[in-house]
Amino acid sequence: MNIFGTEFDYEKRLNKLRGMMAEKNLDCMIVHNFTNQHYYGGHYQHWPWYPLSHTHITESPLLLFRDHDPIFMAAFITMNAVREGTWIKDVRIVDLGDSRSANVAVARVLKERGLEKGRIGFEEKCCTASTYKNLATELPDAELVPAGDMLFIARMVKEPAEIELIRKSITIAESAIEAAKAAAKPGVSEMDVQFAMELEMKRLGAIREIETMCQSGKRTANYRAFAAEWKKIEEGDLVTIDLGCIYLGYGCDVARTWVVGEPKPEYRKIAEDLYATYDKFMDYCRAGKQFGDVFDHIRGEMAAKGYQPDKSKFPCQQFTIHGIGLGPFHDFPHPTHRDTVFEPGMVLSFQPAMRHNDFSIRFEDNILVTEDGLELLSTNPHDLI
Secondary structure: OOOOOOOOOHHHHHHHHHHHHHHOOOOEEEEOOHHHHHHHHOOOOOOOOOOOOOOOOOOOOEEEEOOOOOEEEEOOOOHHHHHHHOOOOOEEEOOOOOOOOHHHHHHHHHHHOOOOOOEEEEOOOOOOHHHHHHHHHHOOOOEEEEOHHHHHHHOOOOOHHHHHHHHHHHHHHHHHHHHHHHHOOOOOEHHHHHHHHHHHHHHOOOEEOOOOEEEEHHHHHHOOOOOOOOOEOOOOOEEEEEEOEEEOOEEOOEEEEEEOOOOOHHHHHHHHHHHHHHHHHHHHOOOOOEHHHHHHHHHHHHHHOOOOOOOOOOOEEEEEEEEOOOOOOOEOOOOOOOOOEOOOOOEEEEEEEEEOOOOEEEOEEEEEEOOOOEEEOOOOOOOOO
16 A cells, blocks of 8 residues: 555556567666656655655665566665555665665666666666666676656556546646635735645645746746745736646646736737637647647647747747646656657646746646547636636
């Protein structure tokens, strides 16, 4: 039983991954990313974890074998927590005797399995340079293969239980949005609005995934920035919030922009164009379409409305399409894989936006790909007030 009390079919997940490993001729996959460890191994690491905190205590790799049972590695001090949270029976201590390196323990296990000359996959976007160097030193005859995206691709289509957790996360996020709107009055700081959102998320049993964002007025042009204690909201200000909350491990990604007071005609025109872009996405995106085709279609729709795609000068279009779920931050499908075909069960974030030198306006919603089309999971208000 993991820390959240949730249960999934881990054998099914592992078997799917093993099929992908066979296609890539991988003997073993070394998993460091904490959400992949949770997805395949059950245990959800206590933040901050590797690679944010890089010590022998937090470097606890999960070894997933194509032809052997998995092994979870853990430092002696974290062993009990890992055993409590994982379905995997073989949990081994990495800091035995003189060894204080997880890589020595990994090499020892691989040699035990006869894989010292095997093809070993690793998460190249997570694995630090020092970990890679140590693995290469300990396994001089092995072939270390960058294969991290495979783990995310294998979990791209969500199970029904995962979708329900995402739905709950969105419900909590929308309650936090209402708390933000109630707090965002003239004279109130951006930080106080952020605090209201995070307090509401916590009250409803969720935690933030990343720094909750709130910008107002000209600061909305920052796109991504901390909320400021010194910036007070003024009458007529645009206010943009962006939040992701984690509920039992699963999160959402929602953004809203509104005006405190009466919106300027310019703001209304831009917002209407963005709402129309959102409607075009809902009409066009379907299971069976390729990511790159959908991306290019939306880019063309925004360009036709006068929002040029060149992001090196303002004003410009800015939109994102990405998966949500366990994260961290974003799930697949992702723009780096333009040939990905949308499938029922994928949960997406879609965010049309316009960036100006003095402000930006954006809306972000979460959407489920179904057999028949798309289902809006969040509630898009189509309103700047």
